[in-house]
Amino acid sequence: MMIKEPLYSIKESLYLRLGLIKDDNIRNFTEQALNYADEEFWTYPSSLSGRYHPKENNGIGGLVRHTIKTIDIAKGLGEFMLYGNTSRDITIAGAMLHDIKKGGDDWFNYPAIHGLLAYEWLKDLEYKGPIDELIKEDILNCVRYHMRQFSEPKSEAVRAVNATDTEQIVQIADHISSRKELSFLPGLELSDKIIKSYLR
Numbered sequence: 001m002m003i004k005e006p007l008y009s010i011k012e013s014l015y016l017r018l019g020l021i022k023d024d025n026i027r028n029f030t031e032q033a034l035n036y037a038d039e040e041f042w043t044y045p046s047s048l049s050g051r052y053h054p055k056e057n058n059g060i061g062g063l064v065r066h067t068i069k070t071i072d073i074a075k076g077l078g079e080f081m082l083y084g085n086t087s088r089d090i091t092i093a094g095a096m097l098h099d100i101k102k103g104g105d106d107w108f109n110y111p112a113i114h115g116l117l118a119y120e121w122l123k124d125l126e127y128k129g130p131i132d133e134l135i136k137e138d139i140l141n142c143v144r145y146h147m148r149q150f151s152e153p154k155s156e157a158v159r160a161v162n163a164t165d166t167e168q169i170v171q172i173a174d175h176i177s178s179r180k181e182l183s184f185l186p187g188l189e190l191s192d193k194i195i196k197s198y199l200r
Ligand SMILES: [Fe+2]
Pocket: 066, 070, 098, 099, 174, 178
C-alpha cells in the first residue's frame, strides 16, 4: 500500500518537527545535523529486509517515517517523565538524530554499531553556532546508546543498559516505533502553533 502524505513531503514533516524544540541552540544544532544527513537517510527504509518493522517504516522514506514516529513518542514520554524544557529538547533532538547513520557510510547494510557511528559523525560535525557542550554530549549520548542491550560493540551495551532518563526515552520511543504489532502512521497534522514556531 502506498502511504500518502497529504500536506507535506516526508522530509518537510521531519523538518517541521524542529519546531518542537524550544531552545534555539539545540534546534539549530539539530537542524544543521539534518542538513548534513546522507541522501540515503531521506529515502531508505527503516529495515533493509522489511521483515521486522511495521509496514509504514518500509519503502521509500521509511526511515524518516520511523524517525518521525520516534520523535512523536519521545515528545509524549518527555512531557510525562521529564521536568524542564532542556531535557525534553535533548530527548526530541536525540530521537531526531538517532538513526542518521543507520547505514554507516556506505549504506550497504545496517550495522548494530550505527549508534556509535552516528555519535562519532555528530561529534565531527563542525557546528557553527553556540551550544553548551554538556547539552550536546547528552544529545549525542541519546543517539549513541539508543540500541540499549543490542548496542555494539558489547562494551557499549554495558553503558547503554544504564541509561539516563533522556537516553531511556529515546530507547523506548525507538523500540515502540519499530514494533510490527504497533503499526501506525506518523502524525501528519502538526498544530499551527508548532508550524508557526518553526517558520517564525
Ligand atoms: Fe530507530
